[in-house]
Amino acid sequence: MASKKIITVFGATGAQGGGVARAILQDSNSEFAVRAITRDTNSEKATALAALGAEVVAADIDDKESINRALQGAYGAYCVTFFWAHFSPEKEYAEAKSMAEAAKAAGLQHVIWSTLEDTRQWVPLDDDRMPTLQGKYKVPHFDAKGEADHLFTELGVPTTFLRASFYWDNFIYFGMGPKKGPDGKLYLTLPMGDKKMAGIASEDIGKCAYGIFKRGQELIGKTVGVAGEHLTGQEMAAAFSKALGQEVLYNSVSPETFRSFGFPGADDLGNMFQFYRDFDEVCNSVRDVSLSRALNPELKSFDVWLAENAARIPLE
Numbered sequence: 001m002a003s004k005k006i007i008t009v010f011g012a013t014g015a016q017g018g019g020v021a022r023a024i025l026q027d028s029n030s031e032f033a034v035r036a037i038t039r040d041t042n043s044e045k046a047t048a049l050a051a052l053g054a055e056v057v058a059a060d061i062d063d064k065e066s067i068n069r070a071l072q073g074a075y076g077a078y079c080v081t082f083f084w085a086h087f088s089p090e091k092e093y094a095e096a097k098s099m100a101e102a103a104k105a106a107g108l109q110h111v112i113w114s115t116l117e118d119t120r121q122w123v124p125l126d127d128d129r130m131p132t133l134q135g136k137y138k139v140p141h142f143d144a145k146g147e148a149d150h151l152f153t154e155l156g157v158p159t160t161f162l163r164a165s166f167y168w169d170n171f172i173y174f175g176m177g178p179k180k181g182p183d184g185k186l187y188l189t190l191p192m193g194d195k196k197m198a199g200i201a202s203e204d205i206g207k208c209a210y211g212i213f214k215r216g217q218e219l220i221g222k223t224v225g226v227a228g229e230h231l232t233g234q235e236m237a238a239a240f241s242k243a244l245g246q247e248v249l250y251n252s253v254s255p256e257t258f259r260s261f262g263f264p265g266a267d268d269l270g271n272m273f274q275f276y277r278d279f280d281e282v283c284n285s286v287r288d289v290s291l292s293r294a295l296n297p298e299l300k301s302f303d304v305w306l307a308e309n310a311a312r313i314p315l316e
């Protein structure tokens with residue numbers, strides 16, 4: 001049998017990369033092998049990937065030489081940056097540049113770049129509907145990712161531009177789930193008005209990415225958004241009520257109110273939700289549920305995800 005084509009997966013111990021790595025490793029007939037990138041090859045998560053059959057390799061996306069080594073001999077790569085580890089769009093842009101240049105130098109045949117919209121194309125800096133943040137961004141954790149898209153294109157790296165959706169896992173890990181109000185009732189607080197937002201089980205992002213790699217040339221040069229469902233705050237609250245067995249009310253606040261919540265990144269996320277709300281058609285049309293399901297037949301709906309995860313959501 002011909003040797004398998006190596007996919008280098010950055011962030012392999014995290015949500016997106018972990019999903020990509022497991023999707024490939026769990027398919028015993030896969031044409032691909034996984035090179036799982038981590039800064040700590042001895043961690044529990046790295047060891048678990050090795051046990052599934054991954055080649056676990058140390059690299060840091062802030063160290064260009066280590067990226068070059070990680071891509072040597074590979075067919076493709078899943079490239080993702082980690083905004084919430086440092087809150088710096090400039091750093092994300094520099095990391096994307098290093099990955100694009102290394103992908104070019106290694107002659108990769110297929111890169112998936114996990115990007116998001118550069119929201120400034122729709123909300124210029126002088127648009128006062130939302131504040132400008134960090135001097136030159138509207139949604140810092142989106143904008144530099146989108147700005148970096150051209151680096152891959154201009155270098156001629158065969159790239160699929162993957163736009164992820166809001167992870168439903170944020171309800172577990174990011175403190176965004178329903179919370180008890182002073183009246184003892186549960187409230188889901190989001191500044192989405194009555195607009196639908198694309199969401200997804202984070203594990204499904206990686207499964208969709210595997211579907212993209214399996215299609216070979218077909219999706220190179222294309223932007224592919226992935227989503228499990230598009231739901232309003234009201235619809236999510238109703239799904240929570242059913243899954244938790246207790247009523248959850250949708251608390252629709254303004255983006256201004258959300259930005260003022262004061263936790264680190266509240267202003268960035270307030271702007272993000274406002275972008276999702278005001279440009280719902282732009283965001284939802286690219287995050288196509290049918291295509292996501294075609295790429296990943298196991299794609300979960302919110303109800304299915306909740307049935308498996310509701311008990312893990314902190315409600316206090």
Ligand SMILES: NC(=O)c1ccc[n+]([C@@H]2O[C@H](COP(=O)([O-])OP(=O)(O)OC[C@H]3O[C@@H](n4cnc5c(N)ncnc54)[C@H](OP(=O)(O)O)[C@@H]3O)[C@@H](O)[C@H]2O)c1
Nearest residue numbers: 011013014015016038039060061081082083164165166167
């Ligand atoms: N949360 C959402 O709803 C959402 C939606 C769309 C897009 N995103 C974007 O998703 C990105 C994060 O992806 P994720 O959620 O998959 O991340 P994650 O689960 O936080 O995982 C990050 C992993 O990356 C590794 N890592 C961190 N810094 C690194 C570095 N300098 N070099 C190499 N590896 C590094 C860490 O592994 P080791 O410690 O093992 O090295 C960690 O396990 C963010 O940029 C965010 O904007 C998030």
